[in-house]
Amino acid sequence: MKKIIKVATALFLTSLLIGCTFSKKEYKSYEEYPVYEGNDMELTYSSEKSSFRVWSPNADSVVLSLYEDGIKGKAYRSLSMKRSKKGTWKATVKGDLKGKFYTFRVKIGDKWLNHTPGIWAKAVGINGQRGAIVDMNETNPQGWENDQHQFPNNPTDAIIYEVHMRDFSVSPNSGMNNKGKFLAFTEKGTKNSFGQATGIDHLKELGITHIHLLPSFDYASIDESRLEEKKYNWGYDPQNYNVPEGSYSTNPANPTQRIKELKQLIQSVHKEGIGVIMDVVYNHTYVGGESHINQLVPGYFYRFNQDSTWSNASGCGNEIASERPMVRKFMVESLVYWAKEYHIDGFRFDLMGIHDIETMNAIRQELNTINPKILLYGEGWTAAGSPLAEEKRALKKNVKKLDGIAVFSDDIRDAL
Incomplete structure (x- = not known):
């Protein structure tokens, strides 16, 4: 009886895991691409964490890279983003990233595309090649x-x-x-x-x-x-x-x-x-x-x-x-x-x-x-x-x- 219960529990947990896992779908045309309705594209910043979300339904992998400078130097950290709902990918980095810079990089098949600051970027470094993490409240002039x-x-x-x-x-x-x-x-x-x-x-x-x-x-x-x-x-x-x-x-x-x-x-x-x-x-x-x-x-x-x-x-x-x-x-x-x-x-x-x-x-x-x-x-x-x-x-x-x-x-x- 205990074995039956253990097996049933394992199957239940496995089904939950599968239900929460997003896998790549094959699309015959752009009309089949999913539409993400959320309002959290690109970057959501707070002093406790920064959450990133990009839309790339056809990607096989997406990497988020973080930088100290807006144009110079290599990434001090890179992490794989997780496939999420409606063709999006997401990653959350704990801690205050204000003043740092970021890029996304997409892999389709066996080809890595170029680094990009994203589509919804609201702040960038010099020449616009890297996104910037800023506190928008600090961009407001007095009054x-x-x-x-x-x-x-x-x-x-x-x-x-x-x-x-x-x-x-x-x-x-x-x-x-x-x-x-x-x-x-x-x-x-x-x-x-x-x-x-x-x-x-x-x-x-x-x-x-x-x-x-x-x-x-x-x-x-x-x-x-x-x-x-x-x-x-x-x-x-x-x-x-x-x-x-x-x-x-x-x-x-x-x-x-x-x-x-x-x-x-x-x-x-x-x-x-x-x-x-x-x-x-x-x-x-x-x-x-x-x-x-x-x-x-x-x-x-x-x-x-x-x-x-x-x-x-x-x-x-x-x-x-x-x-x-x-x-x-x-x-x-x-x-x-x-x-x-x-x-x-x-x-x-x-x-x-x-x-x-x-x-x-x-x-x-x-x-x-x-x-x-x-x-x-x-x-x-x-x-x-x-x-x-x-x-x-x-x-x-x-x-x-x-x-x-x-x-x-x-x-x-x-x-x-």
């Missing part, structure tokens, strides 16, 4: 809790001034100290050699309601470790979507500082009653195959032609497949993050015509829960053809299908 969004009573009342972060202040004649930096927007009383107001004082003179900042997320074409070379780019080459660009910070190597300084910009502009619109470029990445996104989930985030070549509606070598559930989840969560964490007042979508209508309306719906006055508008066209059917895309001709989202008119622009 940030009192900062308020700035919205017009009606979206048609918006008077928007488009400006490049660097160009705003870099002129030798600008009279500003923080030339080409986020902090230039915090300087008051500046004048040029003719005695004319510059900087934020000039913005007030214009009578605008909003500034539209050209891409200010972390982009790839500027080497943040060699800013003395004075390289220049508009910023339409995304690398890490949820992180401020390091070259606009006074110290790109300090992950906390670049976040804080962008918040200081926004706070300063808000104090003058001016809203901040962010130019977002979710339609493509700077590179395709070697991008951080593709090194975690090869192929899933991109569209391809029928002959398996990369589709290129962006004109930049690739285009994002916004219609796929986990891509949609990422875009929605990214925009919500910018609106909540940085108090962004609106978003201008580069080549919005690449994105599908369902995703754009999902973005509008989710941002409405924060404030329905958040402005959304974009370019209702593409740079080339796309494999996604026209009737499904956020093109100018489909504007009636978009809920609370405006489009530019290139016909009026071209006529002018």
Whole structure:
């Protein structure tokens, strides 16, 4: 009798163990990939522990590596992540990791892909190759809790001034100290050699309601470790979507500082009653195959032609497949993050015509829960053809299908 009980107990425990074990599944197409609905992607930090979660359904192994520096040196610790639910992998490291850096590395079959800071990374080291572990509370400038969004009573009342972060202040004649930096927007009383107001004082003179900042997320074409070379780019080459660009910070190597300084910009502009619109470029990445996104989930985030070549509606070598559930989840969560964490007042979508209508309306719906006055508008066209059917895309001709989202008119622009 005792033997029977022992055997039954062993079988019961084994069934529990099997039930809690996640194994790799084979997928015939991206449509079969599972969708993770949780809100704990990438990193959840506390002084007691750091929990990491990445989504890579097709991976055979995922390794988390920890570093002392944001770009130099080898990992001081690497650990295998455990396969978890809905295509995710997770790992928890006890202790306070604040100030450390991390990467993920995926193995598919017998091939190890490149190290990546992940897709949902919110802080990175210099040049954006390693994720950074920061306490986001330490990124808030003094009085940030009192900062308020700035919205017009009606979206048609918006008077928007488009400006490049660097160009705003870099002129030798600008009279500003923080030339080409986020902090230039915090300087008051500046004048040029003719005695004319510059900087934020000039913005007030214009009578605008909003500034539209050209891409200010972390982009790839500027080497943040060699800013003395004075390289220049508009910023339409995304690398890490949820992180401020390091070259606009006074110290790109300090992950906390670049976040804080962008918040200081926004706070300063808000104090003058001016809203901040962010130019977002979710339609493509700077590179395709070697991008951080593709090194975690090869192929899933991109569209391809029928002959398996990369589709290129962006004109930049690739285009994002916004219609796929986990891509949609990422875009929605990214925009919500910018609106909540940085108090962004609106978003201008580069080549919005690449994105599908369902995703754009999902973005509008989710941002409405924060404030329905958040402005959304974009370019209702593409740079080339796309494999996604026209009737499904956020093109100018489909504007009636978009809920609370405006489009530019290139016909009026071209006529002018």
